[in-house]
Amino acid sequence: MFDREEDVLDRVIDQLRRPVEMDPTLDAAVMSRVAAGEDRLGRLAAVWDWVSRPRDIAVSPLAGLGLAAVLVGIVVWLAGRSPQIAAPAAGPSTVQFVVVAPGAASVSLVGDFNDWDGGATPMQATRNGALWSVTVPLTPGRYRYAFLVNGSRWLADPAAPRVQDDFDAPSSVVTVGG
Amino acid sequence: MHRSRWFASFPLALGLLALRPSTGAAQDPRLERRLDSATLQSVSAVIDSARLQGLPIESLVQRALEGAAKHAASPQIVAAVRRLAAELGTARLALGSASSPMELDAAASALRAGVSPADLTRLRHRRTQSLTVALATLADLVASGVPPDSASAAVIALAASAGDDQIAEFRRAVERDIALGAPPAVAAAVRVDAALRQTSGATPRRP
Amino acid sequence: MTSDAEIVRRVRDGDTAAFAVLVARYRDRLGRYAVHMLGDRGDAEEALQDAFVRAYRSLARCREDGQFGPWLFGILVNRCRTAGRRAARRHRMFVRDEVSLERASAPETSDRAEWDDTVRWAMERLAPPLREAFLLKHVEDMEYEEMSRLTGTGVSALKMRVMRAREQLRALLTEVERV
Numbered sequence: 001m002f003d004r005e006e007d008v009l010d011r012v013i014d015q016l017r018r019p020v021e022m023d024p025t026l027d028a029a030v031m032s033r034v035a036a037g038e039d040r041l042g043r044l045a046a047v048w049d050w051v052s053r054p055r056d057i058a059v060s061p062l063a064g065l066g067l068a069a070v071l072v073g074i075v076v077w078l079a080g081r082s083p084q085i086a087a088p089a090a091g092p093s094t095v096q097f098v099v100v101a102p103g104a105a106s107v108s109l110v111g112d113f114n115d116w117d118g119g120a121t122p123m124q125a126t127r128n129g130a131l132w133s134v135t136v137p138l139t140p141g142r143y144r145y146a147f148l149v150n151g152s153r154w155l156a157d158p159a160a161p162r163v164q165d166d167f168d169a170p171s172s173v174v175t176v177g178g
Numbered sequence: 179m180h181r182s183r184w185f186a187s188f189p190l191a192l193g194l195l196a197l198r199p200s201t202g203a204a205q206d207p208r209l210e211r212r213l214d215s216a217t218l219q220s221v222s223a224v225i226d227s228a229r230l231q232g233l234p235i236e237s238l239v240q241r242a243l244e245g246a247a248k249h250a251a252s253p254q255i256v257a258a259v260r261r262l263a264a265e266l267g268t269a270r271l272a273l274g275s276a277s278s279p280m281e282l283d284a285a286a287s288a289l290r291a292g293v294s295p296a297d298l299t300r301l302r303h304r305r306t307q308s309l310t311v312a313l314a315t316l317a318d319l320v321a322s323g324v325p326p327d328s329a330s331a332a333v334i335a336l337a338a339s340a341g342d343d344q345i346a347e348f349r350r351a352v353e354r355d356i357a358l359g360a361p362p363a364v365a366a367a368v369r370v371d372a373a374l375r376q377t378s379g380a381t382p383r384r385p
Numbered sequence: 386m387t388s389d390a391e392i393v394r395r396v397r398d399g400d401t402a403a404f405a406v407l408v409a410r411y412r413d414r415l416g417r418y419a420v421h422m423l424g425d426r427g428d429a430e431e432a433l434q435d436a437f438v439r440a441y442r443s444l445a446r447c448r449e450d451g452q453f454g455p456w457l458f459g460i461l462v463n464r465c466r467t468a469g470r471r472a473a474r475r476h477r478m479f480v481r482d483e484v485s486l487e488r489a490s491a492p493e494t495s496d497r498a499e500w501d502d503t504v505r506w507a508m509e510r511l512a513p514p515l516r517e518a519f520l521l522k523h524v525e526d527m528e529y530e531e532m533s534r535l536t537g538t539g540v541s542a543l544k545m546r547v548m549r550a551r552e553q554l555r556a557l558l559t560e561v562e563r564v
Contacts, residue, residue: 008554008555008558008559009551009554009555011500012504012507012554012558013523013524015500015501015504016417016421016504016508016520016523016524017524019413019417020413020416020417020420021413021416022412022413022416022420022429022430022433023430024409024412026408026412026416026430026433026434027405027408027409027412029434030404030405030408030434030437030438030441031402031404031405031408033434033438034401034404034437034438034441035401037438037441037442098506100503100506100507100557100558102503110247112237112240112244115208115240115243116240116243116244116246116247117243117247118247126502130500130502130503131502131503131506141280142283142284142287142314142317142318144240144244148247154248158556158557159510159557161318161321161322162321163287163290163321164290164291166241166244166245166250166254166257166258166261167244167245167248167250167254167255167258168248168250169248171244173287173317173318173321175314175315175318175349354512357511357512357515357549357553358512358514358515358546358549359515359545359546359548359549
């Protein structure tokens with residue numbers, strides 16, 4: 001399909017440089033926020049003046065401790081909400097596999113999780129057949145796998161770590177859960 | 179008299195056992211369906227031997243199935259299964275016979291990636307909890323390009339104090355850094371420092 | 386056509402409605418960056434709106450009237466960084482959103498539409514700092530010094546990111562051809 005690897009990047013850049021049309025109603029949305037903001041800004045400025053005015057404040061030691069406890073509680077709560085991509089304790093996670101294979105007639109996902117059966121997990125092509133994907137449930141563990149194109153050509157997953165192969169055909173590895 | 183007869187018959191019994199055709203793997207219909215009879219016999223022998231040693235055999239079955247799927251030659255398939263069985267055996271020597279099947283599988287991957295058995299033993303001594311995640315992390319780091327000794331040093335350093343979640347997060351952070359252009363060994367060193375500071379902060383020492 | 390500088394002066398003098406001219410002028414141009422950076426049109430529209438509103442509110446800080454475009458673009462780059470972090474926390478995966486893939490079609494040749502999907506997927510695989518550097522260099526045609534001023538990152542780090550982005554895109558998109 002490509003004469004040189006550079007052709008790929010040229011095509012990517014051409015694609016990205018194509019004009020994009022945004023929804024023209026965005027203009028009105030911006031302008032109404034701009035207009036609303038003008039009213040609010042005046043009020044905000046007044047609030048800021050009040051807050052930043054110097055004052056004397058007396059706090060008892062007990063009240064100070066109470067405030068500290070509240071702040072710690074808030075920090076702990078925030079920390080617990082930090083993003084965690086964790087699978088449920090021992091149940092399966094759904095894992096999506098995607099590969100670029102334009103012009104392929106068929107692509108399947110083959111690996112430790114389906115006994116290396118080339119027909120067990122066919123992948124679905126997106127609209128025009130360039131991207132192929134499938135989602136599978138996997139229990140926690142480490143799995144070797146590869147993509148089988150047109151029933152005969154093995155592809156490692158360019159988006160995953162490679163593993164050393166015993167059979168002159170590339171394989172990748174996915175670690176799930178844990 | 180009675181005793182000596184028993185002793186005499188013992189080697190004979192063992193010999194007969196050895197001659198008995200492998201029934202363990204032959205019972206696995208997956209291998210029966212996918213391997214020719216010669217390959218099946220050789221692979222089954224390796225798997226039976228592994229089973230007798232108490233090693234996990236599912237990954238051996240999967241390696242044989244992978245070879246079949248990739249239309250590898252019979253000697254290649256047998257060699258691959260033998261190699262994995264040897265790695266599982268080495269893993270068990272390094273980690274101890276009480277190791278779980280998942281730990282042994284993960285350790286075999288780490289050994290294949292170039293981690294030394296001595297480092298596996300060090301890991302076992304540093305960590306009282308299950309090693310499965312730590313070992314899988316080790317193998318994944320090496321697969322991502324971190325040199326085996328750097329990966330080992332990092333995971334061993336974390337092993338005593340970090341939970342499985344933290345170790346998994348450490349691996350993800352290293353992989354992100356590598357994707358951003360950091361040299362893999364540097365990424366591992368930087369992230370392990372950060373992770374250790376985090377774990378020591380979370381578990382303050384008693385005065 | 387009235388220059389950006391003239392419109393900015395008018396807005397500062399109290400003609401708020403004049404700002405709409407700048408919005409219309411930059412909407413599609415900046416929208417292109419936001420769409421490619423965030424991989425989602427809804428997120429891109431939100432980031433773009435935010436950028437315009439912030440630009441309006443801090444117009445006094447736009448140092449030279451003639452530099453409104455680049456200054457606005459800098460605000461958008463920052464908005465996209467914030468939006469990207471928020472999207473990552475929602476754990477959205479690009480291709481999982483099959484519906485938006487189907488919806489995003491235009492009456493194009495099938496070859497072009499195929500590339501649209503493929504390029505969007507490949508861009509989404511890049512870590513955000515690599516994606517940002519690649520877009521600024523190769524789509525927005527910025528010089529490295531300009532990129533450095535915009536992003537606060539050093540030139541050599543930016544060059545490394547562009548190079549890594551190029552390597553990864555090549556690996557993702559030519560793997561199938563190497564076998």
